[in-house]
Every structure is written in C-alpha cells, then in structure tokens.
Amino acid sequence: MMQQVIKITTHKRNELVDITQEVNKIVSEANIETGIVNVYVQGATAGIMIQENWDESVQRDVISLLSKLIPAGVWEHDAQDDNGDSHLKAGIVGPGECIPVINGKMGLSTWQNIFLCEFDGPRNTRNIVVTVMG
Amino acid sequence: MMQQVIKITTHKRNELVDITQEVNKIVSEANIETGIVNVYVQGATAGIMIQENWDESVQRDVISLLSKLIPAGVWEHDAQDDNGDSHLKAGIVGPGECIPVINGKMGLSTWQNIFLCEFDGPRNTRNIVVTVMG
Amino acid sequence: MMQQVIKITTHKRNELVDITQEVNKIVSEANIETGIVNVYVQGATAGIMIQENWDESVQRDVISLLSKLIPAGVWEHDAQDDNGDSHLKAGIVGPGECIPVINGKMGLSTWQNIFLCEFDGPRNTRNIVVTVMG
Numbered sequence: 498m499m500q501q502v503i504k505i506t507t508h509k510r511n512e513l514v515d516i517t518q519e520v521n522k523i524v525s526e527a528n529i530e531t532g533i534v535n536v537y538v539q540g541a542t543a544g545i546m547i548q549e550n551w552d553e554s555v556q557r558d559v560i561s562l563l564s565k566l567i568p569a570g571v572w573e574h575d576a577q578d579d580n581g582d583s584h585l586k587a588g589i590v591g592p593g594e595c596i597p598v599i600n601g602k603m604g605l606s607t608w609q610n611i612f613l614c615e616f617d618g619p620r621n622t623r624n625i626v627v628t629v630m631g
Numbered sequence: 632m633m634q635q636v637i638k639i640t641t642h643k644r645n646e647l648v649d650i651t652q653e654v655n656k657i658v659s660e661a662n663i664e665t666g667i668v669n670v671y672v673q674g675a676t677a678g679i680m681i682q683e684n685w686d687e688s689v690q691r692d693v694i695s696l697l698s699k700l701i702p703a704g705v706w707e708h709d710a711q712d713d714n715g716d717s718h719l720k721a722g723i724v725g726p727g728e729c730i731p732v733i734n735g736k737m738g739l740s741t742w743q744n745i746f747l748c749e750f751d752g753p754r755n756t757r758n759i760v761v762t763v764m765g
Numbered sequence: 766m767m768q769q770v771i772k773i774t775t776h777k778r779n780e781l782v783d784i785t786q787e788v789n790k791i792v793s794e795a796n797i798e799t800g801i802v803n804v805y806v807q808g809a810t811a812g813i814m815i816q817e818n819w820d821e822s823v824q825r826d827v828i829s830l831l832s833k834l835i836p837a838g839v840w841e842h843d844a845q846d847d848n849g850d851s852h853l854k855a856g857i858v859g860p861g862e863c864i865p866v867i868n869g870k871m872g873l874s875t876w877q878n879i880f881l882c883e884f885d886g887p888r889n890t891r892n893i894v895v896t897v898m899g
Binding site: 498500535537539540541566567572573574576577578581584585587588589591592593595624626628630 | 665666667680681682683685686688689691692693695696700723724725728729730731733738739740742743764765
C-alpha cells in the first residue's frame with residue numbers, strides 16, 4: 498500500500514495534461530507486484546481520462562467533443578459561478594480511474610496514457626491522489 | 632476491509648440523491664487509515680456520480696444535460712420496457728466510483744459529494760454497496 | 766488476490782460483447798469472500814460498460830447513441846488513423862469498472878452484466894485484465 502499526491506499546474510480553461518510518468522514513478526516506488534492503482538483528482542471541475550497519446554490530436558478532439566455536447570453559458574448553475582459546463586464535463590468524465598498493476602508496473606497498453614482533464618482552469622494546483630494497493 | 636449496503640428510496644423518474652453522509656459513516660466505522668472506498672449501485676438504470684453540492688443547480692443541470700443528450704422514447708429497447716433512455720444514462724454515468732481514503736476519511740475535496748443518480752424512479756429501494764479496503 | 770487476463774475476439778467495428786461469465790469464473794477461482802474486482806481493457810479504442818442483458822436491444826441502443834453523439838470522420842485525429850471517433854467513445858465510456866465481491870460472488874444485480882465495448886474492430890485479441898482483491 499502506498500498513497501501519494503501529485504500536484505499539477507494547469508494553464509488553460511480546458512486542457513488535458515499527461516500525468517502517466519508521475520503515476521509510473523509512484524507505482525515503481527510502491528514495490529507492489531500485483532494489484533491496482535487508483536488515480537483520483539480532487540475538485541469538482543476536473544476529471545481523469547485514459548486516452549491515446551500518439552500526438553495531441555486526440556486531446557484536442559476530447560475538448561472539442563465535450564464543448565459541443567456540453568456548451569458553456571446555458572446552465573442553471575451559471576447564475577452562481579458561470580461554470581456549469583465545467584461541473585457537467587467533470588461529472589461525465591469522472592474523477593478517477595483504477596488501473597491494474599502487473600509485475601510491478603501499470604498494465605496500460607502502448608497507447609494508453611493517463612490524463613488530468615482540466616475543465617475550469619487555469620489553476621495553480623490540482624491535487625491528484627494516487628493509491629497503490631496489492 | 633468493511634462492506635455495507637446503503638438503502639435509498641427515490642421519488643422521481645430522474646433524480647440525484649446525495650449519499651455522502653451515509654458513505655462517510657461507513658468509512659468512519661471501517662477504521663482504515665489509508666486505502667480506497669468503492670461505491671457501487673446495483674440495478675441497470677441508476678448510476679453514481681461525484682458532483683458539486685453547493686446548491687441543487689448542478690444536480691438539475693445534470694438531469695437536463697442527460698435528457699438532452701439521451702432523449703426518452705426513441706430507442707429500440709423502449710419496445711420492451713419503455714426505459715431505453717434510463718439504461719443508456721446509467722451506462723454512460725456508470726454504476727460506481729472509487730474514492731481514496733486518507734487519514735481515515737474520504738479524500739473528497741470541499742465541493743465533491745457522492746450522488747446516487749436515479750434514472751428510472753421512483754423506487755422503494757436502491758441498494759448501494761460500499762466496500763472499504765486498506 | 767488473483768489476476769488473470771481474458772482474451773476476446775471481436776467481429777464488428779462497433780460491438781458489445783458480454784464477458785460476465787468469464788469474469789465470474791475468475792472471481793470463483795479467487796476464493797475471496799469480500800472485496801472488489803477490477804475489470805480493465807487494454808487498448809485506447811475499447812471500453813468496459815455495465816449494462817442490461819435482457820436481450821440485445823440495449824446493446825444496439827448503446828452503439829446508436831454513441832454514434833449519434835460522436836460521429837465518425839469529423840475529428841482532427843482522423844488525419845492520422847481515421848479512428849478519432851473510436852478513441853473518443855473509449856475515453857467517455859472508460860476502460861474499466863470495479864464491482865464489489867459479496868460472499869464470494871460479484872455483486873451484480875439481476876440485469877447487470879459486464880460488456881466489453883469494441884469501438885475499432887474487428888480485432889483478433891482484446892486483452893481484459895481482471896484483478897480480484899479481498
């Protein structure tokens with residue numbers, strides 16, 4: 498069992514940030530051969546998505562898709578914080594993923610990377626809690 | 632390790648019910664310092680979503696969004712049960728979330744609460760299985 | 766703790782394949798009374814969804830819905846692989862689910878089954894990693 502927090506600074510309102518290397522490092526240090534790792538972002542306007550990282554095209558497509566499905570400025574919550582779309586995107590994507598640990602490494606396939614999805618940035622600090630269990 | 636079932640009554644066809652306090656109670660009783668808690672709803676027409684709970688606006692926006700993206704009455708399954716939209720909403724939201732346990736408490740941020748999403752209510756009983764592992 | 770890989774062949778570009786029996790078998794062999802099972806598909810163009818299995822209507826409705834929300838052929842990534850829609854569907858559905866283990870069996874309700882969602886088939890082999898923890 499190991500638990501650590503990754504801190505990420507974001508720079509745009511909507512942005513995908515690859516955190517695979519940071520999670521890899523924690524899984525390595527955990528010295529657990531077989532199990533799962535849970536990656537969970539705190540804050541109700543961000544999410545975690547497993548996605549391809551061949552280039553940045555899929556990341557931009559994710560933002561385009563979500564902005565089309567969940568447009569800004571048309572929600573009841575906009576009367577409070579003007580970020581109803583951010584909450585809805587975060588709710589649909591979800592705050593976390595569990596990934597198997599196989600032979601001491603994450604069981605991601607070649608093109609699967611872990612992305613922090615920022616939907617209400619920029620933010621100085623997004624806290625991502627990584628828990629490795631075996 | 633602790634596992635308990637939360638039983639919730641729902642009152643509308645589409646409704647978000649905050650179950651954070653019920654899950655908090657189980658995590659407290661589990662006496663686990665570090666780990667994860669899995670929250671899972673049984674039934675193929677409900678889901679679990681982490682979402683803001685400042686007021687009820689985001690909860691209503693979630694229902695509006697899903698009803699816009701997944702309209703009622705236009706699905707092949709409606710010929711059986713007339714609830715094709717309920718199944719599709721449940722599939723997209725998903726039946727469960729894993730949340731880290733940090734220092735004996737759930738690692739939710741200030742505005743993150745856990746919601747049962749009812750998509751085919753009202754129902755006398757929705758069973759939510761809570762499993763705390765450390 | 767038990768970890769095994771299920772190998773599935775898919776036959777269509779978009780297809781839902783019921784893998785509940787295969788996961789049940791692994792959970793039985795794990796001899797774990799209480800805990801969770803994580804079901805995770807490798808590959809950035811597939812997902813795991815819990816969904817009804819009364820007949821195949823909901824499975825076809827899932828494919829119709831996702832094709833309507835995420836049309837093919839209109840994404841930046843299509844310039845690379847012509848499968849931008851496959852990645853986006855996989856990202857929204859997500860690669861995994863955690864299901865509680867109760868009295869040695871999966872805590873699925875009557876109509877909840879586990880489906881591999883193929884979004885870029887046919888494929889000779891989709892690897893699904895099943896990890897049972899108690």
